[in-house]
Amino acid sequence: MLNIKNLTKTYGKFIALDNLKMEIKKGEIFGFVGPNGAGKTTTMRIIAGLLKSDSGEVFVDGINARTNLKELKNKIGYMPDFFGVYDNLKALEYMEFYASIYGITGNKARRLCLELMDLVRLSDQADSYVDEMSRGMKQRLCLARSMVHDPELLILDEPASGLDPRARVEMKEILRELHDKGKTILISSHILPELAQLCSNIGIIEKGKMVLSGTVEEILSIRGVASPIVMKFTANQEKAVEVLKQNPLVQNIIIRDNSISILFKGKEAEEANILAAMIGNGALLSSFAREESNLESLFMQITTKEE
Numbered sequence: 001m002l003n004i005k006n007l008t009k010t011y012g013k014f015i016a017l018d019n020l021k022m023e024i025k026k027g028e029i030f031g032f033v034g035p036n037g038a039g040k041t042t043t044m045r046i047i048a049g050l051l052k053s054d055s056g057e058v059f060v061d062g063i064n065a066r067t068n069l070k071e072l073k074n075k076i077g078y079m080p081d082f083f084g085v086y087d088n089l090k091a092l093e094y095m096e097f098y099a100s101i102y103g104i105t106g107n108k109a110r111r112l113c114l115e116l117m118d119l120v121r122l123s124d125q126a127d128s129y130v131d132e133m134s135r136g137m138k139q140r141l142c143l144a145r146s147m148v149h150d151p152e153l154l155i156l157d158e159p160a161s162g163l164d165p166r167a168r169v170e171m172k173e174i175l176r177e178l179h180d181k182g183k184t185i186l187i188s189s190h191i192l193p194e195l196a197q198l199c200s201n202i203g204i205i206e207k208g209k210m211v212l213s214g215t216v217e218e219i220l221s222i223r224g225v226a227s228p229i230v231m232k233f234t235a236n237q238e239k240a241v242e243v244l245k246q247n248p249l250v251q252n253i254i255i256r257d258n259s260i261s262i263l264f265k266g267k268e269a270e271e272a273n274i275l276a277a278m279i280g281n282g283a284l285l286s287s288f289a290r291e292e293s294n295l296e297s298l299f300m301q302i303t304t305k306e307e
């Protein structure tokens with residue numbers, strides 16, 4: 001469905017995409033993961049025909065995106081990671097406006113827009129003003145808008161960003177439903193565990209290059225993926241962070257409320273030493289254990305260490 005060959009994009013002297021390669025087969029939900037600034041939005045905008053690459057090729061269902069923009073746009077629905085401002089526009093009017101861009105008007109447009117709003121659980125919001133809707137509702141409206149022309153490939157840039165846990169679950173359910181209806185979906189996100197549950201395939205991008213891609217099972221079965229150490233705290237978590245940051249065997253740290261995950265290159269004896277050092281520095285731990293490797297630990301391992 002999507003085939004990207006050696007895509008390169010520079011902004012001035014900065015190389016945002018560096019010979020990027022990527023393939024998505026029909027019916028896949030492909031999770032596009034990478035740290036901030038890795039090049040996800042740039043890639044998605046090029047696929048959607050909104051940005052020109054310097055070199056390389058993008059084929060969508062065999063259509064060359066560079067030479068056949070009109071056909072490309074019929075195949076693709078794009079949901080950006082931001083919304084505009086829509087003064088005095090109600091949700092249904094907003095949808096009908098987008099339908100009209102694709103030449104769908106009148107009763108046909110109304111029927112289609114109500115159907116799509118129903119699909120994204122917004123059927124009771126037809127008369128709500130877009131600017132007054134919650135972020136979750138706006139995201140879902142934006143998703144509905146991207147489907148007015150019944151595209152085969154949906155390109156969704158961080159559709160769950162800024163949503164509360166409940167709204168995230170709702171978005172995930174909607175995306176599963178769209179997948180069941182036969183859509184191929186490319187979705188970017190920072191929320192790795194959620195992607196693992198939702199996606200059939202994952203691609204990890206760093207500094208404009210695809211560093212790893214495959215099915216979720218393939219990626220997790222790669223040999224040498226470190227299993228993370230997860231620790232929980234009752235107090236003084238910051239005292240543990242001080243110790244972890246100074247230890248060269250700690251490859252990466254993810255800090256959450258009351259818990260920390262690390263990639264640790266040491267053996268058991270060194271684990272014992274670091275545990276003792278954290279306690280010695282005043283951290284109060286309630287647990288400290290190696291866990292099975294998961295997408296998050298893999299991501300920590302293969303992308304560059306970041307604060």
Ligand SMILES: Nc1ncnc2c1ncn2[C@@H]1O[C@H](COP(=O)(O)OP(=O)(O)OP(=O)(O)O)[C@@H](O)[C@H]1O
Pocket residue numbers: 011014016034035036037038039040041042043
């Ligand atoms: N118009 C632009 N001019 C100059 N640099 C840009 C421009 N657009 C993006 N960049 C840079 O290109 C790099 C890739 O940006 P991009 O938005 O594609 O990354 P991303 O992976 O989507 O990041 P994020 O997760 O933060 O949205 C970043 O370093 C960004 O600062």
